[in-house]
Amino acid sequence: MIQVLLPKKNFAAWEKRSALRTADKHLFATLRAVKSKDPQAATDACAKVRAALDPLTRHSDTPDADFQDICGRHFLKYVPKLSDDNLERLDRLLEQQTKSHSNDAIRLMQFSVKAERLKRKTDDVQQNLTDLSGPKKVSIMELKAGELGGLADLQPLADELVDMLPMLADTDGALPGTQFNKDELFDIQHHATDAANAYRSVTTDAAQLxxxxxxxxxxxxxxxxxxxxxxxxxxxxxxxxxxxxxxxxxxxxxxxxxxxxxxxxxxxxxxxxxxKVDRLTNDQLATARDRIEALPLRPIEVAKTIHDQIASRKNKARREFQAALRAIEGAAPSNVPEGLLQSATKAQVAVHTHQLFDGPFDPPELGDWIGTALQQSRLKNLQQSLATGQGRLIHVALINSAQTRQSSERAAFAFDYLNTLNNAFHAAEPRPSGRKAPMAVEPVAVHAFTHVALARHLHLQVKAGTSPLELDDMTPSIDAARRFLDQAGKGSVSVKELITHVELLLSASPDTEELEKMKLAIEGAIKTPVDQGDRTRLNSLLKRMNFELRPRQAPSTPST
Incomplete structure (x- = not known):
């Protein structure tokens, strides 16, 4: 007979796999015996499971945490499939086994079985207790007596599992052989203990009450x-x-x-x-939700109205972003930078809305939103712009403008957004063929319509005389212009400065209130003695004010 000698490490791995296969076979036999109500066969098979898993504890490459993780994953393949009756029978069988043996695998199986029983009992408690560890914990005193009793019934199992925790080598993440973590277990125990105390108090004082x-x-x-x-x-x-x-x-x-x-x-x-929930700002809505949740008696209808409004606003912000992105399809090259940076602004609003209501935003989620939009619109013109056109020039300028990105939240978000957009286009492309991809060609210069889009949506302007191209944050200048405009409403100001500041604010997409302020300031300046050149510029700005304000008074759908 030829004997093959394996290296020690390979032999340990082979023995581990062999032990698990054998344990699986005997574990299946144990469960079959439990189902058939054959206690002796179940005991014998359980002993074989214990014996099969013993080798796993002998090798240095399977420390306690690794051993428990391996066993736990194997038990999870079978234990959740058992009926409630069979689960209880298996629990009793394992109780007998652990009285006569201290085998780690059997104790871990017992932990897995008890955890599954606790999970099912928890699921059976009233629906409003299904997220005991979530942010909206249910007050014990909000429960009916019957609900208190059901929750109190969880206490013995929860206490047993907490007492068994010291045997686990690693309690971070999901506990071995279970479907919950340590914090969730402690939460269940805490709620069950409080419920048991409250239930005893109610039953004792009922007659007097x-x-x-x-x-x-x-x-x-x-x-x-x-x-x-x-x-x-x-x-x-x-x-x-x-x-x-x-x-x-x-x-x-x-x-x-x-x-x-x-x-x-x-x-x-x-x-x-x-x-009227729709009259609340997003900040007011988030505050109202938190305060409603903190009330001793939760007004269900009001809470639902607020919850529905939050969901509606989150969905609306996401849909508006995706619509802005899809709208770029078919746009002329001169309109692509405007559409690109408008979609960046809409994306920032959508992300901020989700952050306000839900906390930290997962960046891959923005990639998913973009991916959904790309499934509906191919956006070849945008892809080409990002590869060889004005979109690429904007991206390169943002890459070169690290200091501006640090000072401008809009610039920082736009930079991350363009990276995500490029990644989404690459992910959506078919597998590359053997042909070499064409090299990206840098545009010769920033077009006038790109300057306008940068100022309007990101409050950025191209830094003069920079090569490679860099961007400056216009926000400090815009803030100064707004302060000047406020001052103009209180007294006389320099007409030339007023013209300069109004032109700057117009480039930054002002809102209706700001437009009205500028219009009043210009109308006031026209009434003062000014030279003909300034008067001509003031009249031109006034015409633009009226044009900008007209769509806001009678909204219409812009043509594409």
Missing amino acids: LKATPASVSTMQVDMLRKLYAALDLEGAFGDTPDPTHVPLREAVQARFEVLTNAGAETVVGPLAGF
């Missing part, structure tokens, strides 16, 4: 009202066929809850009758 009268309920505050509610729930007062003697008290409690809930809501949004 039920002596309340409807009149006394009308002045009760939240904590006492919740206790009375729980006591009534224990008596079945909220069921389909309540004791008639409890009905007046039940109705008084429900009415008082409504009064307190509405009063809490009105401290946040004002009188409910006049509440």
Whole structure:
């Protein structure tokens, strides 16, 4: 017989794979015996699982954390598929095994089984408890007595699992053999313990609480009202066929809850009758949501209205960005820089909207938005502009303008946006053929329409005399022009300076209020003695003001 000697490292890997295959076979046999209610066969097969996994603990290349991770992943292939009854039988079997053996694999299987039982029990508790570890934790005192009892039933299993945590070598991330992490386990234990204490308190005080009268309920505050509610729930007062003697008290409690809930809501949004969620700014909406969630009694309808409005605004911002990007398709080359930088501005608004409501924004999500738009529009003209046209020139200028990107949030975002856009185009391209790709050709100069788009959307201007091309942040100059305009409304100012500042502000896409300010300042300057050249420029600016303001007073769909 020929004997093949494997290197020690390869042999350890081979033995590991062999052990896992054998363990899988015996684990399957264990589960089959549990299902068939054959305790002896299940015990024998479980012992074979233990024996099969023993070699994994003997090699230096399988330290405790690695061993537990390997075993945990194998147990997760089988344990979640068991019925509730079989899961309990397996748990009892493993209890017997761990009493007579201290094998790590069996203890880990027991941990996996108990964790699965806890997960199912948690899922069975009322729907509003399914995200115990989430940001919107449910107050224990908001629950009915029946819900308290269901949550309290989780405590024994949660306590057992927490007691078993010290055997785990690594508790970061998902716990081995389970579908939750350490923090989620501690949250469940915490809620279950609080529920158990509250449930005991309710059952102890129920008789005394039920002596309340409807009149006394009308002045009760939240904590006492919740206790009375729980006591009534224990008596079945909220069921389909309540004791008639409890009905007046039940109705008084429900009415008082409504009064307190509405009063809490009105401290946040004002009188409910006049509440118009669409009138809130994004900042006000985010603040209202957080304050509503922090109320002792959560007004469900108001919370839902705010939630729906937030979702609508997030979706609208994303759709407007994607529409701006798709609108570039078919645009003439002279209009591509305008469309490109307008889409960058819309993207920044969409990202900021999502950040405001959801916290940190995942950059790959912007790539997904772009990818969706590219599926609907090929945007070959934009791709060509980014490769060899004005879009490439803008990108190169942003690359060369590190200092400007540090000072200008718009420039920094536009730089990242163009990188993401280029990556999306590369990802959407078919696999390259054997032909060599054409080399990128630098445009000779920045076109006038590109200067306009840079100023309007990014408040950037090409830095004079720079080679390679760089950009300057116009924001300080724009802020100075706005201060000058405010001063112009309070007294006389230099007409030449007014013309210079107004021309600068017009290049930066002012809003309606700012346009009205500029128009008033120009109309005032025209009435003063000025030379003919300045008067001509003022009249020209006034015509432009009227033109800029007209679409805002009677919106129309711009042609493409």
